Amino acid sequence: xxxxxxxxxxxxxxxxxxxxxxxxxxxxxxxxxxxxxxxxxxxxxxxxxxxxxxxxxxxxxxxxxxxxxxxxxxxxxxxxxxxxxxxxxxxxxxxxxxxxxxxxxxxxxxxxxxxxxxxxxxxxxxxxxxx
Numbered sequence: 001x002x003x004x005x006x007x008x009x010x011x012x013x014x015x016x017x018x019x020x021x022x023x024x025x026x027x028x029x030x031x032x033x034x035x036x037x038x039x040x041x042x043x044x045x046x047x048x049x050x051x052x053x054x055x056x057x058x059x060x061x062x063x064x065x066x067x068x069x070x071x072x073x074x075x076x077x078x079x080x081x082x083x084x085x086x087x088x089x090x091x092x093x094x095x096x097x098x099x100x101x102x103x104x105x106x107x108x109x110x111x112x113x114x115x116x117x118x119x120x121x122x123x124x125x126x127x128x129x130x131x
Contacts, residue, residue, distance in 0.1 A: 028056075028125035033067075033117040041074075042113040045128055051103040054113065057092045058124030064089060065120040071102045072114045083111075092124075 031040040045052075058067055070085040084102040092098050105111070113128060 028127050030125045031115050032123040034121045038117050040115040045111055046109045047105045047107060047111055048130060050105055053129040054100040054126055055097055056124055056126035057097050058122060059091050060122040061120055067122055068116040070114040071105060072112050073110050074112060
């Protein structure tokens with residue numbers, strides 16, 4: 001009886017963890033920039049198909065304020081290699097989002113999205129589509 005309860009708990013826990021992992025791939029990454037913090041880095045992700053698509057929304061203080069999105073690879077001591085950059089101006093609010101395709105990115109696991117602003121107050125969210 002006890003082993004049945006333990007096995008049931010393990011199965012339920014495994015199903016919950018798998019659902020969280022699947023749901024995490026569709027979540028947006030929220031970011032905010034300002035005077036004190038002009039740069040944001042996403043968590044690491046893997047590129048399998050030599051490209052990614054970035055889907056996002058942003059709100060900036062000034063209409064002409066640029067936000068730069070870059071695909072970067074960082075090694076363990078912080079050396080950064082840039083694989084693609086794009087600058088997005090102005091606000092993108094729901095339902096209007098921006099779509100940015102980055103191609104010719106080598107296969108790898110140490111990629112991040114760098115969001116950069118020149119001391120402008122801004123916030124937004126992005127989704128990284130790797131397939």
